[in-house]
Amino acid sequence: MAFVLRRLVQALLTVFLTLTVVFILAHLSGNPVALYLPVTASTEQVHAMEHLLGFDRPIYVQYAAYLWSAAHGDLGTSFSQNLPALQLVLERLPNTLYITLFALVMMIAVAIPFGIVAATRSGSAADFLGSGVAVFGQSVPVFWLGLVLVLVFAVRLRWFPTFGSGGLSHIVLPGVTLGAYSMGVVTRLVRSSMLEVFQADFLRTARAKGLPHLRVTLKHALPNAILPALTMIGLQVAYLLGGAVVTEQVFAYPGMGQLALQAINSRDFNVVQAFVIVVAAITVLVNTTTDITYGWIDPRVTYE
Amino acid sequence: MDSVRKTVRLATVLVVLVALWGVLAGTAAFSQNAASGTLRIAQGIYPETLNAGRSTVQDTLNVDTQINEPLMNFNYKTHEILPNLALSWKLSNPTTWVIQLREGVTFTNGEPFNAEVAAWNVNWVLDPANKAPLTTDLALVQSAKATGPYTMEVVSKQPFPNLPLALTRLYLLPEKYMQTAGADGFAKQPIGSGPYEFVSATNGQSVALKANPHYWGHAPEIANVTFYAIPQAAQRANALATGEVEMANHLTPDLLPLLTSHPNIAIAAIPSLRLMFVVLDTTKPGPLQNTKVRLALNYAVDKQAIVKDLLRGYGRPLPGQPLSPEYFGFDGTLKAFPYNPTLAKQMLAEAGYPGSALHLEFYAPQGRYTNDAEIAKAITGQLQAIGVQVTLHVFDWGTFITQFLQKKLGPMVFIGYSTQPDADFQLGIVRCGQVYSYYCSTDFDALLNKATGTVDNTARQALYRQADLIMHNTAPYIFLHQEYTIWGVSKTVRGFAPLPDERVDLTGVSVH
Numbered sequence: 159m160a161f162v163l164r165r166l167v168q169a170l171l172t173v174f175l176t177l178t179v180v181f182i183l184a185h186l187s188g189n190p191v192a193l194y195l196p197v198t199a200s201t202e203q204v205h206a207m208e209h210l211l212g213f214d215r216p217i218y219v220q221y222a223a224y225l226w227s228a229a230h231g232d233l234g235t236s237f238s239q240n241l242p243a244l245q246l247v248l249e250r251l252p253n254t255l256y257i258t259l260f261a262l263v264m265m266i267a268v269a270i271p272f273g274i275v276a277a278t279r280s281g282s283a284a285d286f287l288g289s290g291v292a293v294f295g296q297s298v299p300v301f302w303l304g305l306v307l308v309l310v311f312a313v314r315l316r317w318f319p320t321f322g323s324g325g326l327s328h329i330v331l332p333g334v335t336l337g338a339y340s341m342g343v344v345t346r347l348v349r350s351s352m353l354e355v356f357q358a359d360f361l362r363t364a365r366a367k368g369l370p371h372l373r374v375t376l377k378h379a380l381p382n383a384i385l386p387a388l389t390m391i392g393l394q395v396a397y398l399l400g401g402a403v404v405t406e407q408v409f410a411y412p413g414m415g416q417l418a419l420q421a422i423n424s425r426d427f428n429v430v431q432a433f434v435i436v437v438a439a440i441t442v443l444v445n446t447t448t449d450i451t452y453g454w455i456d457p458r459v460t461y462e
Numbered sequence: 463m464d465s466v467r468k469t470v471r472l473a474t475v476l477v478v479l480v481a482l483w484g485v486l487a488g489t490a491a492f493s494q495n496a497a498s499g500t501l502r503i504a505q506g507i508y509p510e511t512l513n514a515g516r517s518t519v520q521d522t523l524n525v526d527t528q529i530n531e532p533l534m535n536f537n538y539k540t541h542e543i544l545p546n547l548a549l550s551w552k553l554s555n556p557t558t559w560v561i562q563l564r565e566g567v568t569f570t571n572g573e574p575f576n577a578e579v580a581a582w583n584v585n586w587v588l589d590p591a592n593k594a595p596l597t598t599d600l601a602l603v604q605s606a607k608a609t610g611p612y613t614m615e616v617v618s619k620q621p622f623p624n625l626p627l628a629l630t631r632l633y634l635l636p637e638k639y640m641q642t643a644g645a646d647g648f649a650k651q652p653i654g655s656g657p658y659e660f661v662s663a664t665n666g667q668s669v670a671l672k673a674n675p676h677y678w679g680h681a682p683e684i685a686n687v688t689f690y691a692i693p694q695a696a697q698r699a700n701a702l703a704t705g706e707v708e709m710a711n712h713l714t715p716d717l718l719p720l721l722t723s724h725p726n727i728a729i730a731a732i733p734s735l736r737l738m739f740v741v742l743d744t745t746k747p748g749p750l751q752n753t754k755v756r757l758a759l760n761y762a763v764d765k766q767a768i769v770k771d772l773l774r775g776y777g778r779p780l781p782g783q784p785l786s787p788e789y790f791g792f793d794g795t796l797k798a799f800p801y802n803p804t805l806a807k808q809m810l811a812e813a814g815y816p817g818s819a820l821h822l823e824f825y826a827p828q829g830r831y832t833n834d835a836e837i838a839k840a841i842t843g844q845l846q847a848i849g850v851q852v853t854l855h856v857f858d859w860g861t862f863i864t865q866f867l868q869k870k871l872g873p874m875v876f877i878g879y880s881t882q883p884d885a886d887f888q889l890g891i892v893r894c895g896q897v898y899s900y901y902c903s904t905d906f907d908a909l910l911n912k913a914t915g916t917v918d919n920t921a922r923q924a925l926y927r928q929a930d931l932i933m934h935n936t937a938p939y940i941f942l943h944q945e946y947t948i949w950g951v952s953k954t955v956r957g958f959a960p961l962p963d964e965r966v967d968l969t970g971v972s973v974h
Contacts, residue, residue: 197897199897
C-alpha cells in the first residue's frame with residue numbers, strides 16, 4: 159500500500175515537472191501571436207491580439223495561471239482552432255491508441271516466439287533469421303520503412319489505403335511501422351535472457367529429471383526470462399506514443415502525433431502542452447502498472 | 463384517299479417523334495440539373511475552423527466557403543469585382559459605400575439573407591472579440607447598417623476605395639443561428655447560403671459536404687464533395703494515383719513526371735499570388751542599408767536558373783517589383799534584374815565591399831514553400847560565386863516565422879507573401895512599422911496612403927506605379943519568383959480551373 163502511494167506521488171511529481179518543462183520550452187521559442195494574423199497586420203493589431211491571448215502578462219503570471227488552470231483540468235484553448243486543447247488531443251487519442259495497440263500486440267506476438275526459438279536453437283538458421291529480423295526492425299529508420307510499406311502495399315499492390323483512418327485496413331501499415339523497432343528490441347532481449355536462464359542450475363536439474371524440452375522452455379525458463387522483457391514492453395509504450403508522431407505523419411494518419419506536429423509548426427502552445435501531458439500521463443500510468451504487475455508475476459519481488 | 467392516309471401516317475409519326483424528343487430532352491435537362499457523383503479533394507491541412515469568418519488559410523477557406531459564400535467575387539483576369547450576394551455598390555460620399563443586396567436568398571436553415579444580416583456580418587468582423595482576421599483588411603471601416611431591406615451602408619473612417627475588394631473575403635454567416643449556436647456551436651455545425659451544405663466532419667481527416675438543392679445561383683453539379691487532409695505533397699500524389707481522391711492541390715514540381723505519365727491524371731497549374739523574396743533588412747545598421755549593395759545582390763541571383771532547374775519551369779521570375787500581373791498596381795514596364803555577376807561584383811566594389819569583404823547571414827525556412835531550402839542554397843551559392851560570404855541558416859517553419867516576426871533574423875531572409883491581388887495589400891507589407899516590414903520609407907508610405915484614399919482607379923494605378931518604381935530602385939528585396947499553384951486532377955473531373963489564390967471554385971465542375 160505504502161508502495162502504491164509512493165508511486166502515485168512520484169507519478170504526480172513527474173506530471174508536474176513535465177508541465178513545467180513543456181511550458182518553459184514552448185515559451186522559450188517565442189510568442190506566436192503574429193502567426194495568427196494576416197501578413198498585412200500592423201504592430202497595434204499584434205499588441206491587441208497579444209492582450210486578448212494574455213501574452214502581454216509577465217511570464218511568471220502566465221506560468222501561475224497555466225498551473226492553476228491545469229490543476230482544474232483546463233489546459234487552455236488552441237489558438238488556431240479556438241477549441242479546448244485537451245479536447246482536441248483526446249479526440250485524436252483513440253486513433254493513436256489503435257496503432258499503438260496494434261504495434262504492441264504485434265511486438266508481443268512476434269518478439270516472444272522469435273526470441274524463444276532463437277534462444278533454444280542458438281546458432282541455427284532459425285536463430286539467424288529471428289535475430290536478423292530483430293536487428294532489421296531495430297535499425298531501420300521509421301520514416302523509411304513507412305515510405306517503403308506505402309509504396310509497395312498501398313500504391314503498387316493497393317491492399318491498403320495510402321492515407322487516413324477508418325478501419326483495420328488503415329491501422330495495419332502504420333502499426334507495423336511503429337512496432338518494428340520495439341519488436342526488434344524485445345526479441346533480442348527475450349533471446350538473451352532465455353540464453354542466460356538456460357545456463358541456470360535449476361534448468362539443468364529440470365532437464366536432468368528428464369522433463370520434455372517444451373515443458374522446460376515454457377514452464378521453467380520462460381517465466382524467469384520474461385521479467386526483463388516485461389519491463390521493456392512497459393517502457394516501449396512511451397516510445398510507441400512518441401514514435402506515433404513520425405509514423406502518423408508518414409501515413410497521413412490523423413492521430414494525436416500528427417496534431418502535435420502541426421501544433422509545433424504553428425506554435426499552438428496549448429495543444430503541444432496538452433499532447434505532452436497526455437503522453438506523460440499514459441507513460442506514468444503504464445510504468446506504474448508494470449511495476450505493480452511485476453510483483454504479481456514474480457512472487458520473489460516485494461515492495462515493502 | 464391514299465395520299466390523305468399517307469399524310470395522316472406521316473403526321474402521326476412526326477407527332478410521336480416530337481413527343482419522344484420532348485421526353486428525352488426533358489430527361490436530359492433533368493439529369494443536367496440534378497447533382498450527381500462524388501468528388502474527393504486532397505489538401506494539405508485540415509480546416510482549423512469551419513467558420514469561414516475565422517480563417518485566412520486558403521485550404522480552410524476552400525472547405526468553408528462552399529458553405530458560406532462571399533459578398534462579392536473577384537475576376538483575376540480583368541481585376542473586376544463581380545456581384546455575388548451583393549448586386550451593386552457605389553459611393554454616396556467619399557466615406558460611405560451603399561451596397562445593394564440580392565433578394566430571395568436564404569440560408570439552409572431557412573433564415574433569410576437581407577441587409578440586416580449583411581450589416582451584422584460586417585460589424586461582427588469589426589468586433590475584436592470575434593477574432594475575425596478580416597478585421598485587419600477592414601481596419602478603415604467605422605460601421606455598417608441596413609438602410610433598407612436589401613440596402614446596406616458601410617461607413618469608413620477615411621475614403622476607402624478598396625472596400626469592395628476587401629468584401630470579396632466577407633463570408634456571410636446567418637445572424638440568428640450564430641446568436642443561438644454561438645461561434646463554437648457554429649464551427650461544429652456550420653450553416654450557410656452557399657452551393658454546398660455541411661454533412662459531417664472527422665476531426666483531423668475529412669469534411670463531407672452535399673449539394674444545396676435550393677442554391678440561388680448556378681446549381682451545384684456534384685452531389686457529394688469530401689475534402690481530405692493529407693499533409694505531404696507526395697502522399698497527396700499517391701492518393702491521386704491510386705484513385706482514392708479525384709483532386710489534389712499543392713503538388714510539387716518533382717512529383718509531376720510521375721503523375722503526367724499516369725493515364726487518368728491531368729495537371730492543372732497557373733501562377734499563384736505567392737511571391738517569393740529575399741528580404742533585405744534596411745532598418746538595422748549594416749551593409750544592406752546601402753542601396754547599391756542591395757541592387758548588386760539582385761544582379762547576382764539567377765532567377766531564371768532557379769525557376770528552370772529547381773522549379774522545373776513551374777515559376778515565373780518577378781519583374782523587378784514586389785508584384786505580379788495578377789495584382790492591381792503592377793507595372794508592366796519594369797523588368798526583372800538580369801543575371802549579371804560581373805556587374806554585381808563591380809557594384810559591390812564601388813559600394814566599398816571589394817573581393818570577399820561582404821559577410822551576410824541568410825535565414826530560410828524548410829518545408830514551407832516549394833523547394834525553399836534548396837532555393838536558399840542555390841542563392842547562397844550564387845552570392846558566394848561573386849565573393850559575398852554568406853552563412854545560411856535553415857529553420858523549421860514554426861521557429862523561423864516566430865523569430866522573423868520578432869525581428870531576430872537577418873539581414874537576409876527567404877520568405878513568400880500572398881495577399882489579396884492589390885498593391886494596397888502586397889506593397890502594404892513593407893510600410894514602416896508593419897509586423898513583416900524590414901523597410902521604412904516615408905516617401906513610399908506617403909504614396910501608399912494617398913493611393914489607399916484614392917477612388918479613381920486610373921489615378922490609383924499611377925500612384926502604385928510610382929511606389930513600384932521606389933521598390934525597384936531601392937530594392938528592399940531580392941525579387942525572386944512567383945510560385946505556381948499545381949493541381950493534379952483525375953480525368954473523370956470536368957470543368958475545373960485553378961485560380962491564382964489557390965481557391966477551389968466548384969461552379970460548373972462535374973464528375974463523370
